[in-house]
């Protein structure tokens with residue numbers, strides 16, 4: 001990992017290959033033009049129209065579910081002052097994963113690697129005039145300088161859903177219910193994913209009060225818990241033993257316990273334990289049962305203060321964390337305003353797309369915004385075809401007019417490939433009679449109709 005990060009830094013300082021137009025020698029003295037690379041910058045993606053229709057489908061579904069809960073959309077600039085992340089985002093992201101630079105005015109700025117500090121800043125900025133609770137969401141593009149691998153790249157879009165101003169566990173319950181409903185809205189069943197929940201308060205109590213470890217050791221142990229799933233049991237035990245000595249067994253027993261009702265009696269009055277119990281009970285009553293207590297869920301960020309959770313894919317081919325979040329009660333006040341509690345999660349489009357693909361949940365035919373393809377039998381009919389297209393567009397029908405003057409079969413093929421549901425052809429007969437053969441391209445069924453009937457049929461289908 002360390003070597004990788006050194007390599008990345010070197011690469012960053014050298015700049016991207018293929019960014020300038022250079023000439024290369026062919027070895028025989030002649031120079032060949034060296035063309036610019038067509039690849040996007042490492043770890044980032046181009047979204048061609050077919051990719052955009054998938055992305056739009058995902059974002060539309062996300063927005064629909066969160067809006068059903070009353071969350072309203074916000075946005076903010078891509079660049080923030082670097083200091084914003086230094087406060088509470090966590091060392092790994094700030095030191096190794098941010099794209100930071102000094103602007104022409106000498107300010108240290110960073111392309112946002114996450115949205116939580118930004119939304120906390122926005123809430124703090126209008127702390128006095130906003131009426132709480134706030135239910136806000138956003139789908140920003142984020143950048144992290146990571147080693148590209150499955151599920152992790154350097155740029156991703158991330159749904160952020162956050163509720164501000166509710167101190168009780170009711171907010172955590174709602175946020176987890178939203179996360180659950182999103183995956184269900186994509187067609188996932190309860191067996192397809194698992195919600196793993198823990199509490200930072202519980203872990204703080206375990207380390208500080210129960211095991212009585214020193215502050216600096218508590219931090220190291222938190223990081224160790226966070227990486228428990230990534231190292232062997234032997235390694236984990238050895239590292240824990242260096243700090244805990246004889247108390248290691250108690251520590252490991254605590255982490256192996258999967259039953260929130262089976263904590264040592266000292267934890268009975270702990271707020272974290274009580275919140276977790278209430279959360280499991282309530283979510284079970286709401287029929288959300290694919291949720292478990294997992295004391296190894298830590299979440300890397302320094303700002304989390306209460307319940308934290310991660311949603312895991314249960315499929316063996318993609319057994320990984322899909323997304324996560326938690327409660328952060330001390331973030332808004334770092335801007336010098338009165339405290340406001342926050343709870344939320346971030347869900348990335350890369351892991352979501354992998355998930356939908358693995359579970360075959362992407363619709364085969366994504367709906368096109370264009371509903372009608374108008375084929376033109378010969379160039380001389382283009383004027384009438386244009387007039388009809390304008391008439392229909394003014395009535396909310398999305399239309400592509402074929403102006404290629406190709407054979408009708410080629411025009412129809414284009415419409416089918418573009419996933420457009422209906423077509424008509426304009427020729428002598430249609431112009432004279434005002435009657436058009438409306439073809440449903442999926443079934444090839446045809447019906448002779450007027451332009452008013454075209455509107456009725458297409459708008460009727462859109463409402464379905």
Ligand code: HAM
Pocket residue numbers: 113114115116144146151152153154155156158160161162321322323324325326343344345346347348349350351352
């Ligand atoms: P995070 O766990 O860093 O949390 O990111 C949330 C999700 O964003 C991840 O679970 C994953 O789906 C996606 N993600 C993160 N980094 C990458 C990457 N390099 N490539 C692809 N996908 C990625 C946060 O960012 C918190 N700010 C979330 C939050 C909101 N907590 C409370 N409110």
